[in-house]
Amino acid sequence: LGDYHQKPEANEKETTAYESESPSTRVNAAFVALVRNSELAGLRSTVRQIEDRFNRKYKYPYIFLNDVPFTEEFKRGMSFVTDNEIRYGMLNASDWSIPKHLDPAKVFAALEKNKSRYIYGGSLSYRYMCRFQSGLFYDHPLLKDLEYYWRIEPDVNYYCDLDYDPFVFMKENGKRYSFTIAPLEWEKTVETLWPTTLTWIKENPHHLPEESMINWVMGNNGDYNMCHFWSNFEIVDLSLYRSEAYRSYFDHLDKSGGFFYERWGDAPIHSIAASMFLKKSEIHWFEDIGYKHPGNEHCPRPEEMALKCVCDSSRSYTYRSRCQRRFSLVQDVKKEELLQKVAQR
Ligand code: GDP
Ligand code: MN
Structure with a gap:
């Protein structure tokens, strides 16, 4: 009875585990969210979970970006859910507008046409968001020195205790892209994304690596399979997005207008790029990070992982996902093989 006020041994171990690591094992990294002032409650919930599961011990900073200034209320609210550093930034007007090379009248006609075809079909701000997250965020001044970033959003859930540093894990194991959930994209939102990608491939074979995991997104028929x-x-290792190849690919997509005339998401674009530019060994599924974003969740099934989580793995989308299965089976293909397939189309 007399000892109950003492820290349990397990806790003491926990607090010293990180401190005993040498400083060189730390990565220049941060959590990054683009977020609205109105999403304060949702972001507080996300950050509190990240702190509880991982970051109270690892102390990575947070970077929050917004198209309008953050309010004092927002900053005050966030300061109470973490003691770690928070940096607030604004976007350039040019990063949050219809690019000059597009015809605004055509953009508004497309919004009108698509508003009842799919979710956010009529939203201009959603398109700014997708374009920014696809191609521009990694050049924001607040992210300039970051080597890796971990994207977060308001109102997501982190279910599992994480007792190692995923940034260090990625760096030490040559991982450059990582994910938790791999669903299917809604075709109507990306009608010309694949043909536009193929044009870029044909014009830029010099940007392709000798081997890649492209077959994860490209079906046997040479089409995009929506994974x-x-x-x-x-x-993500941000050097992926800052590479000449990725920049060239993004510029090509941006010029085509598909962010606005259709509703291309940053998810299929990041995914096609990661599959096209990386080998399978450079892409990692964090099976041990239980995660939920409204719509889908991943909850680890293997017991050694599940015991650290508070979720129900029988409800996990990931163990019945076609794209997840494809990821476990897919093999790298040679550039020559890819170019041959593309040439036939
Ligand atoms: P969904 O996940 O595709 O349904 O889209 P979300 O609404 O969650 O948006 C994705 C991310 O971008 C979230 O972190 C949002 O907070 C952020 N976001 C979306 N629209 C805006 C916007 O107009 N302004 C700002 N500042 N952030 C936005
Ligand atoms: Mn979201």
Whole structure:
């Protein structure tokens, strides 16, 4: 009875585990969210879970970006759910507008046409968001020195205790892209994304690596199979997005207008790029990170993982997902083989 006020041994071990690591094992990384002032409650919930599961011990900073200034109420609210550093930033007006090379009248006609065809079909701000998260965020001044980022969103759930550093894990194991959930994209939102991608491939073979995991997104018939990594969670080596190849690919997509005339999401674009530019060994499924974003959840099934989580693995989408199965089976293909297939189309 007399000892109950003492820290349990397990806790003491926990607090020293990280401190005993050498500083060189730390990665220049941060949690990053684009978020609205109105989403304060949802972001507080997300950040509190990240702190509880992982970051109270690892102390990575948070970077929050917005198209309008963050309110004092927002900043005050966030300051009470973490003691770790928070950096607030605004986007350039040019990062949140219809690019000059597009015809606004055509954009508004497309919104009108698509507003009842799919969710956010008529939303202009959603398109700004997808374009920014696809191609521009990694050049924001607040992210300039970051090597890796972990994207977060308001109102998601983190179910599992994480007792290692995923940034360090990725770096030490040559992982450059990672995900938790891989669903199917809604075809209507990306009608010309694949043909536009194929044009880029034909014009830019010099940007392709000798081998890639492209067959994860490309079916046997050479079409896009709608598989994508759900990018509301992703931990990524930002040199992937900052590469000449990715920039060239994004510019090509941006010029085509598909972010606005259709409603291309950053998820299929990140996913096609990761599959096209990386080998399978560079892409990691964090099976041990139980995660939910409204619509889908991943809850680990293997017992050694499940015991650290508070979720029901029988409700996990991931163990019945076609794209997840495809990821476990897919093999890298040679550039030559890819180019041959593309040439036939
Ligand atoms: P969904 O996950 O596709 O349903 O889209 P969300 O509404 O969750 O948006 C994705 C991310 O972008 C979330 O972190 C949002 O907070 C953020 N976001 C979306 N629209 C806006 C916007 O107009 N302004 C700002 N500042 N953030 C936005
Ligand atoms: Mn979301």
